[in-house]
Amino acid sequence: MLPAFRNEHPVDTIGAGDNFAAGFLSSLLDGGSFVQAARFANATAAISVGAPGATNGVQSKSQVEAFLQSQT
Numbered sequence: 001m002l003p004a005f006r007n008e009h010p011v012d013t014i015g016a017g018d019n020f021a022a023g024f025l026s027s028l029l030d031g032g033s034f035v036q037a038a039r040f041a042n043a044t045a046a047i048s049v050g051a052p053g054a055t056n057g058v059q060s061k062s063q064v065e066a067f068l069q070s071q072t
Helices: 016-029 034-048 061-070
Strands: none
Touching: 016 034, 034 061
């Protein structure tokens, strides 16, 4: 089991599931394992809830990678 990441300032949960799916598939397509993909997806969803709307929170793969670095 992987823990979820917290967004300390959630704004809108619309699109969190879609962003999770996109992050998961993106990581798998980049050669990540299922565990790596789930971790990347959790981070993608956590970022996504920090902005209004379904597509405003996550701007790039590097944004998600930086978020992951800040969590370790």
